[in-house]
Amino acid sequence: MFKVNKKLIAVLLLFSVLGAGYFYKDRVVNYIFGLPQIKKPIEIFFSDVENVAKEVFTPPPLRVEKEVETTLLTRNGIVLWTNIHRAENGLVPLSENTRLVYAAVEKLNDMFENQYFAHVSPAGLGVTHWVDRAGYEYLIVGENLALGNFEDDADLVQAWMDSPGHRKNILGNYTEIGAATGRGIFEGRQTWLAVQVFGRPVSDCPQPSVQLQSEINIYETNIKSTENSLTFLKIQIERIAPARRAFKEDYSELVNEYNALVAQYNGLVEELQTMIEEYNGQVKEFNNCVQTNL
Numbered sequence: 330m331f332k333v334n335k336k337l338i339a340v341l342l343l344f345s346v347l348g349a350g351y352f353y354k355d356r357v358v359n360y361i362f363g364l365p366q367i368k369k370p371i372e373i374f375f376s377d378v379e380n381v382a383k384e385v386f387t388p389p390p391l392r393v394e395k396e397v398e399t400t401l402l403t404r405n406g407i408v409l410w411t412n413i414h415r416a417e418n419g420l421v422p423l424s425e426n427t428r429l430v431y432a433a434v435e436k437l438n439d440m441f442e443n444q445y446f447a448h449v450s451p452a453g454l455g456v457t458h459w460v461d462r463a464g465y466e467y468l469i470v471g472e473n474l475a476l477g478n479f480e481d482d483a484d485l486v487q488a489w490m491d492s493p494g495h496r497k498n499i500l501g502n503y504t505e506i507g508a509a510t511g512r513g514i515f516e517g518r519q520t521w522l523a524v525q526v527f528g529r530p531v532s533d534c535p536q537p538s539v540q541l542q543s544e545i546n547i548y549e550t551n552i553k554s555t556e557n558s559l560t561f562l563k564i565q566i567e568r569i570a571p572a573r574r575a576f577k578e579d580y581s582e583l584v585n586e587y588n589a590l591v592a593q594y595n596g597l598v599e600e601l602q603t604m605i606e607e608y609n610g611q612v613k614e615f616n617n618c619v620q621t622n623l
Contacts, residue, residue, distance in 0.1 A: 391489060395480075404510060418500050423505055431459075433524040436509070460526065468619055469503065471501060471525075473525035475488065476515065508525050534619055541608050545605060
């Protein structure tokens with residue numbers, strides 16, 4: 330009769346139990362000891378405010394051939410008559426902005442110096458170059474150019490008003506203006522050049538909080554660090570789990586530390602989610618304002 334080797338059977342059973350325990354160790358740790366499930370890090374979608382499309386309006390430059398003796402073309406006169414025409418059309422007046430004045434003066438000087446009459450210089454520089462150089466942050470910007478011997482400021486602005494493209498800029502959805510005039514040699518003869526630069530600043534729309542975005546970045550870093558700590562603790566728990574009875578105190582201490590860290594982690598994630606919703610709401614409000622003002 331075949332004799333049963335009880336010792337051999339016992340050894341085989343022991344290895345079977347240990348193997349099963351290793352295979353299901355993750356379930357044992359989470360199920361028997363009630364470890365909370367770790368939330369996944371939130372995937373964040375930021376609306377990029379700086380990449381919002383900016384509009385630029387530059388109608389073809391206005392050139393007139395008038396044989397009249399110009400008394401004087403002035404910056405103040407151009408602004409005055411521009412606002413008179415806006416008022417006649419039920420629009421609010423434009424405020425003179427020193428940065429836009431600087432951009433207009435630089436554009437005027439560049440045209441005389443490099444002998445061109447166009448929105449884009451031979452070097453490829455357009456109105457946005459001069460506006461950016463002046464440090465003016467805008468939603469929309471426009472430029473009117475004129476060359477010729479106009480009778481006065483009123484005559485010049487009226488000539489722009491008689492041109493559909495320039496009229497559109499003068500009556501456009503801007504809030505600020507800068508202007509420049511100058512008389513000099515152009516194409517071998519004395520003539521006047523005039524520049525209008527229109528703008529609507531970024532500040533006209535409520536911008537997303539830079540501080541809030543910074544806080545979100547800090548929370549992301551803290552959550553990532555906490556997630557790494559949880560991973561390390563989980564590995565330690567899994568290693569000691571098969572012998573948890575022999576190391577009961579150590580095991581309990583690790584589990585308690587893990588549970589406390591999970592609670593901290595989940596709290597950070599919930600706070601982050603709230604901040605992200607608030608920030609993205611601000612971005613949406615800003616973008617809606619931009620689209621409304623174009």
